[in-house]
Amino acid sequence: MQVEIIAVPVLADNYIWLMHDPDSGETVAVDPGVGPPVLAEAERRGWRISQVWNTHWHKDHVGGNAAIKAATGARITGPAAEAERIGTLDRLVREGDLVTLGAREARVLAVGAHTAGHIAFHLPADQAVFTGDTLFAMGCGRLFEGDAADMFAALAKLRALPAATRVYCGHEYTLANGRFAATVEPDNVAIRSRLAAVEKMRAEGRPTLPSTIGAEHETNPFLRAPDVASLAARRAAKDGFSG
Secondary structure (H helix, E strand, O other), X not given: OOOEXXXXXXXXXXXXXEEEOOOOOEEEEEOOOOXXXXXXXXXXXXXXXXXXXXXXXXXXXXXXXXXXXXXXXXXXXXXXXXXXXXXXXXXXXXXXXXXXXXXXXXXXXXOOOOXXXXXEEEEHHHOEEEEEOOEEOOEEOOOOOOOHHHHHHHHHHHHOOOOOOEEEXXXXXXXXXXXXXXXXXXXXXXXXXXXXXXXXXXXXXXXXXXXXXXXXXXXXXXXXXXXXXXXXXXXXXXXXXXX
């Protein structure tokens, strides 16, 4: 049966992702910044949370780990490089490691830049990738612990995934990202069209995620940056963008 992935909106603009495997009955919470809303949503659906996957150490992605573990006994998996900053981890993973949900496999990608040890979880058979704060819809994360070269390398790994891969990222930033993208490539018809659609979705209170790798190829100025210098310039401009 097909995997089910749903968003739990929390805090100002975070998304916690619940992925349910109907074959095994297992459910994983990805990047739970808080615990109670995730536990409530899982209970409402009759899902049992057996795992937590963390992409990086920031509190708005791991703050709910302890509460979920206490309530469910869930096993928590996260980046080995950030183990000292995520005290609740049970399993430490690195580039190329596999994590499973029932019979489903996710391969770990090292995509450090936003944080040095940031990882992503790619499920090839389910055409899904959880990118945390590295790749956003029409954007990328701020360079807190890495530099533009790190982000360029991280995005290259994600850029190489199949176009149909659905992108589940950590924040609802698409509207602001789209407005910035339109200033970088004002003649890009795909960006203008997507921005109009995003404006309508947000006006109606609807989430803009997931995206797809194919859509990001067409509309994401960071994924489309031809070199490190271009990406660095775009990231610096976005950091000061108020549109």
